[in-house]
Amino acid sequence: DTGVSQDPRHKITKRGQNVTFRCDPISEHNRLYWYRQTLGQGPEFLTYFQNEAQLEKSRLLSDRFSAERPKGSFSTLEIQRTEQGDSAMYLCASSWPLGARPGNTIYFGEGSWLTVV
């Protein structure tokens, strides 16, 4: 059973550098989400794709952040000119198409920890 896969699991970078995270969703899911989570907080929504279309972006997603899902399968989240405040766990999740299953259960990966020093 292949779940949501994220890479890398941990990344330490110097302030000002660019970082990129990759997410491979569950294969039959067409929806893909990115969330950010800081210590002691719940996940905060960043953006959402349906197939290759980015349908919703949070105001948390500043212009230094860009997410893509070029072929409707894997997705990348890039952070340019990283700042210390970007230190967090970046969670990817995926789900079935709307109406395919009751409710809207989403399945999370293990997350990618980012530390900006």
Place this chain on the structure above:
Amino acid sequence: SQQGEEDPQALSIQEGENATMNCSYKTSINNLQWYRQNSGRGLVHLILIRSNEREKHSGRLRVTLDTSKKSSSLLITASRAADTASYFCATDARPQGGSEKLVFGKGTKLTVNP
């Protein structure tokens, strides 16, 4: 912004006791879900309750939903040390027709002491 607010923020109990966590939310929902997160790991879906349901069971889990009070509770019976984790409620962002995203609360950190 986070819609759900869990209460208490932290809960410490002895193995075998029951654990109750509460969640309050602000707007109309289509359904409410509970997730579990072990330290430093991803979230795992536990249970979903629809807005027209009042109670749901899954193994040692019991969830209630009171839409008039905009609140839900998660009860874990006969707790085990392995239940130690953070528990989050999540609500869909739209009142009907499903939703594209879930909005999470800040979570309750549960510690079950052996």
